[in-house]
Amino acid sequence: MTTIRDIAKLSGFSTGTVSRVINNHPDVNPATREKIEAIIRETGFQPNANAKFLKQTISSTITVIVKGIQNSFFETILEEMQEVFKENGEEVSVIFLDETENEVDAAEHACSTRKPRGLIFLGGNIQEFRKNFEKITVPSVLVTVDASQLGYDNLSSFTTDDISGAKEAVSYLVRFGHSRIGIVGGSLDETSGQLSTSRLAGAREILDTHRIPFTFENNYAPCRFSMDDGYRATRELLQKNPGITAIFAMSDLIAVGAVRAVRDAGKSVPEDVSVIGYDGIDYVNYSVPRIATIRQNTGELARRSVEDLLLRVSYSRSAVHEKIPYTVIAGESVAKPRD
Amino acid sequence: MTTIRDIAKLSGFSTGTVSRVINNHPDVNPATREKIEAIIRETGFQPNANAKFLKQTISSTITVIVKGIQNSFFETILEEMQEVFKENGEEVSVIFLDETENEVDAAEHACSTRKPRGLIFLGGNIQEFRKNFEKITVPSVLVTVDASQLGYDNLSSFTTDDISGAKEAVSYLVRFGHSRIGIVGGSLDETSGQLSTSRLAGAREILDTHRIPFTFENNYAPCRFSMDDGYRATRELLQKNPGITAIFAMSDLIAVGAVRAVRDAGKSVPEDVSVIGYDGIDYVNYSVPRIATIRQNTGELARRSVEDLLLRVSYSRSAVHEKIPYTVIAGESVAKPRD
DNA sequence: ATAATATATGCAAGCGTTTTCATGATGTCA
DNA sequence: TGACATCATGAAAACGCTTGCATATATTAT
Numbered sequence: 118m119t120t121i122r123d124i125a126k127l128s129g130f131s132t133g134t135v136s137r138v139i140n141n142h143p144d145v146n147p148a149t150r151e152k153i154e155a156i157i158r159e160t161g162f163q164p165n166a167n168a169k170f171l172k173q174t175i176s177s178t179i180t181v182i183v184k185g186i187q188n189s190f191f192e193t194i195l196e197e198m199q200e201v202f203k204e205n206g207e208e209v210s211v212i213f214l215d216e217t218e219n220e221v222d223a224a225e226h227a228c229s230t231r232k233p234r235g236l237i238f239l240g241g242n243i244q245e246f247r248k249n250f251e252k253i254t255v256p257s258v259l260v261t262v263d264a265s266q267l268g269y270d271n272l273s274s275f276t277t278d279d280i281s282g283a284k285e286a287v288s289y290l291v292r293f294g295h296s297r298i299g300i301v302g303g304s305l306d307e308t309s310g311q312l313s314t315s316r317l318a319g320a321r322e323i324l325d326t327h328r329i330p331f332t333f334e335n336n337y338a339p340c341r342f343s344m345d346d347g348y349r350a351t352r353e354l355l356q357k358n359p360g361i362t363a364i365f366a367m368s369d370l371i372a373v374g375a376v377r378a379v380r381d382a383g384k385s386v387p388e389d390v391s392v393i394g395y396d397g398i399d400y401v402n403y404s405v406p407r408i409a410t411i412r413q414n415t416g417e418l419a420r421r422s423v424e425d426l427l428l429r430v431s432y433s434r435s436a437v438h439e440k441i442p443y444t445v446i447a448g449e450s451v452a453k454p455r456d
Numbered sequence: 457m458t459t460i461r462d463i464a465k466l467s468g469f470s471t472g473t474v475s476r477v478i479n480n481h482p483d484v485n486p487a488t489r490e491k492i493e494a495i496i497r498e499t500g501f502q503p504n505a506n507a508k509f510l511k512q513t514i515s516s517t518i519t520v521i522v523k524g525i526q527n528s529f530f531e532t533i534l535e536e537m538q539e540v541f542k543e544n545g546e547e548v549s550v551i552f553l554d555e556t557e558n559e560v561d562a563a564e565h566a567c568s569t570r571k572p573r574g575l576i577f578l579g580g581n582i583q584e585f586r587k588n589f590e591k592i593t594v595p596s597v598l599v600t601v602d603a604s605q606l607g608y609d610n611l612s613s614f615t616t617d618d619i620s621g622a623k624e625a626v627s628y629l630v631r632f633g634h635s636r637i638g639i640v641g642g643s644l645d646e647t648s649g650q651l652s653t654s655r656l657a658g659a660r661e662i663l664d665t666h667r668i669p670f671t672f673e674n675n676y677a678p679c680r681f682s683m684d685d686g687y688r689a690t691r692e693l694l695q696k697n698p699g700i701t702a703i704f705a706m707s708d709l710i711a712v713g714a715v716r717a718v719r720d721a722g723k724s725v726p727e728d729v730s731v732i733g734y735d736g737i738d739y740v741n742y743s744v745p746r747i748a749t750i751r752q753n754t755g756e757l758a759r760r761s762v763e764d765l766l767l768r769v770s771y772s773r774s775a776v777h778e779k780i781p782y783t784v785i786a787g788e789s790v791a792k793p794r795d
Numbered sequence: 796a797t798a799a800t801a802t803a804t805g806c807a808a809g810c811g812t813t814t815t816c817a818t819g820a821t822g823t824c825a
Numbered sequence: 826t827g828a829c830a831t832c833a834t835g836a837a838a839a840c841g842c843t844t845g846c847a848t849a850t851a852t853t854a855t
Contacts, residue, residue: 118513120811131835136813146833163568167510168811172840174457176506192531199552211550213538229457229502344742373742380744403683403712405719405744459841470805475843485803507841511810 119162127160128153139164170232179207179426180233182224184214184240189370190396190415191239194260197419198237205427221249228255235430237422238262243311246272256429256436258422262311265438273429273436275422277413279312282443283319286365286393286411289445294453295363295391296329299354301347301375302367304339316367316395336361340371347374348381355382355390362390362454369394369401372408376450387452397446409448417441458501466499467492478503509571518546518765519572521563523553523579528709529681529735529754530578533599536758537576544766560588567594574769576761577601582650585611595768595775597761601650604777612768612775614761616752618651621782622658625704625732625750628784633792634702634730635668638693640686640714641706643678655706655734675700679710686713687720694721694729701729701793708733708740711747715789726791736785748787756780 121139125132130153137145138153156162170176181198183191195211202209210233214223220241227233236257238246243262250257250269257272264274290298300320303313317337324331331337335358340350347370355361355378364379366372372394379390386392386406394401397412418441428434460478464471469492476484477492495501509515520537522530534550541548549572553562559580566572575596577585582601589596589608596611603613629637639659642652656676663670670676674697679689686705690713694700703718705711711733718729725731725745733740736751757780767773 118811121813122811132812133814133836134834137834140813144833149833163565165510165571165811166569167506167515167571168840169506169813170840171504171506171510171811171842172813174840189528189531192528196552200554203554209552211552213535213548213550215539215542226502230505232504232506344738348742373739376744377742399683400712400739403687403716404742405715457841460843461841471842472806472844473804476804479843481844483803488803504841507810508843509810510812510841511843513810 119160121162121164124153124156124160124162128156174232175234176232177208178210178231178233179235179237179430180224180227180231181209181211181237181239182214182220182227182241183211184218184220184238184242185216189398190368190413191261193398193415194239194419197416198239198423201420201423205423207427219245219249221245221252224257225249225252228253235426237426243267256426256433258426260418260422263438270436271429273422273425274438275418275425276438276440277418277443278440279315280319280322282395282411282413283316283365283367284323285443285445286395287320287323289393289409290363290365290391290451291323291327291329293363293391293451296327297358297360297362297454298324298329298331299336299338299351299358299361299364300331300367301338301350301354301364302340302342302371305333313367320365342368342370344370344374344377347371348378349374351375351378352382355379355384363451364390364392366392366394369396369398369408369410372410372450373400373404376404376406376408387450389455391451391454393448393451397444401446401448404450406449408450410446412444412446414441414443458499460501460503463492463495463499463501467495513571514573515571516547517549517570517572518574518576518769519563519566519570520548520550520576520578521553521559521566521580522550523557523559523577523581524555528737529707529752530600532737532754533578533758536755537578537762540759540762544762546766558584558588560584560591563596564588564591567592574765576765582606595765595772597765599757599761602777609775610768612761612764613777614757614764615777615779616757616782617779618654619658619661621734621750621752622655622704622706623662624782624784625734626659626662628732628748629702629704629730629790630662630666630668632702632730632790635666636697636699636701636793637663637668637670638675638677638690638697638700638703639670639706640677640689640693640703641679641681641710644672652706659704681707681709683709683713683716686710687717688713690714690717691721694718694723702790703729703731705731705733708735708737708747708749711749711789712739712743715743715745715747726789728794730790730793732787732790736783740785740787743789745788747789749785751783751785753780753782 121132121135124135138150224236238259259274263276264272338350338354340346364375366375372392375392376386379386384390394408394410397410401408401410460471460474463474477489563575577598598613602615603611677689677693679685703714705714711731714731715725718725723729733747733749736749740747740749
């Protein structure tokens with residue numbers, strides 16, 4: 118294996134000078150630099166990252182921690198983040214966690230063993246951050262969960278304003294004249310996440326404003342953010358309350374499941390039951406009928422998060438908490454109620 | 457920061473002994489082990505991975521290189537791989553490449569800087585491997601591309617038998633009585649990948665067998681593996697050749713686009729045009745109509761790949777090339793032609 | 796009891812870098 | 826011309842860990 122010492126020997130300079138060339142240190146004679154660079158090119162030498170980061174006590178990588186990759190919405194954001202990282206020539210390392218694993222513990226482990234420069238959390242539980250995040254000292258960003266209340270000065274957050282997005286979704290249904298509305302998704306369990314709490318809160322606020330009845334018993338079906346679970350929950354809800362004429366699904370995957378559930382209950386979308394989703398995944402545009410939704414701006418979410426982190430790891434700026442605008446996407450899945 | 461030396465001091469033993477405890481080396485007194493482990497637990501000490509792998513000259517991580525994450529099929533496999541890695545307590549690092557980047561170069565770079573124990577390539581171009589893979593010396597696995605012809609003894613591969621899968625797909629259409637069949641997906645450019653070449657070859661073989669006419673001009677529309685491109689290509693094909701009564705889409709995403717394209721051309725699926733896809737993503741089961749497809753066994757692809765790699769990095773077994781069986785999934789998107 | 800073996804631990808070198816400090820060469824200014 | 830700043834380089838220590846070797850103690854065989 119070729120090391121910096123080999124390059125030193127070949128070039129006739131010391132390892133120190135070679136190191137300075139590699140790291141673009143200014144104090145090196147242009148001619149020397151040229152010679153050494155030539156040899157590095159010839160030999161194809163690549164410095165050993167372990168040695169480098171052992172010495173530097175901090176590595177150059179950014180670690181992204183994704184909690185729940187099954188969420189295809191996260192996959193989209195992750196993909197778009199890669200692009201921004203690439204533009205900036207950043208080395209990224211991705212860790213995937215399932216729902217049972219603790220994101221803050223995983224982050225702490227990564228920090229103590231791998232010494233990343235910065236951390237991005239894609240998803241996660243606000244409670245965990247509240248309780249344990251103080252352990253983390255590197256600049257971090259929390260995406261899709263709002264950390265503005267937590268007061269950590271090394272934690273930015275980028276989110277969609279879910280309360281207001283959910284309001285728009287339900288208002289959309291109300292505007293069409295619906296007054297028997299079901300909500301599908303999330304969970305009553307408080308720990309399940311800020312996200313479903315916000316979407317539920319926003320939805321209920323609009324229902325209340327319009328004096329539209331809502332009970333957990335008759336108008337709500339909790340479920341995970343998948344097509345399968347959306348299907349199951351919607352079928353159950355329609356069985357309990359066949360009078361429902363419109364459904365607000367807390368994610369598009371749930372909405373896709375809901376559409377099939379309505380059909381399998383012998384009804385049709387949107388004639389008998391309207392459906393509106395949330396997120397704005399590509400598929401809504403291809404489903405039959407096209408599903409109305411609240412589109413989150415994944416591109417901006419990804420770009421702003423990465424750019425904020427890169428700025429903060431280099432120049433110690435303070436953390437920010439930003440809401441990225443959403444867009445209401447009309448679709449064929451919402452129509453006036455029948456009667 | 458707490459180091460192994462701190463633990464040594466606290467416990468009264470030497471760093472060597474602490475190291476042996478950490479690495480479960482047998483030659484250490486159970487009582488000593490107990491004491492040292494207690495101190496490690498108390499202090500929350502975690503060994504510095506950079507130092508460890510500097511000394512060991514090879515790291516414990518497996519690196520997964522994903523080329524083209526926009527392929528949601530890969531995302532599924534990646535997710536399932538994570539599970540198998542987790543079961544085996546393996547540390548994984550994922551690198552995402554876009555289509556313009558060279559997977560073998562990226563792998564070489566990762567090897568020389570990060571020293572992974574093993575490599576998994578999710579997707580990639582067979583030509584690249586043929587030309588450059590000799591640079592790579594660590595045990596590797598190529599998933600979804602068949603490397604059996606390449607003769608590298610450190611490269612296994614796990615694939616679906618695409619030729620035969622495509623045969624089944626087209627046979628399925630033929631069995632319903634179709635004889636004016638279009639094929640959508642892939643590219644005529646040979647370098648675009650073994651995958652589309654195989655699927656096209658299999659499809660054509662069945663067409664030939666049944667003396668069903670096929671010309672690139674009238675029966676084929678190349679496109680990328682996305683809904684958008686599938687839509688565009690299908691619309692163009694239907695315009696050129698309105699007589700087509702059935703479409704074999706080379707992926708399910710393409711099929712989803714194709715279904716919408718048929719509708720937008722004023723026809724319906726499956727009454728006017730039947731559609732069959734390939735891959736077996738979850739959407740096919742929720743689309744209206746449900747789309748018939750050839751389901752690749754992502755779970756097995758993921759599990760066998762990871763398990764093979766783990767076996768090979770630990771015990772130097774020889775590389776294998778395995779075909780994972782597919783399943784034909786019937787759907788509502790295929791029916792008899794109208795006339 | 797002595798020798799031989801097995802077991803547990805310490806010592807110290809070394810993995811491939813970076814970086815501080817010292818040094819020598821060159822240039823500048825009064 | 827001497828004093829001093831500037832620039833380029835080398836020498837060597839250090840980062841935190843592993844591991845081969847030497848050593849000390851405990852165990853067993855003779």
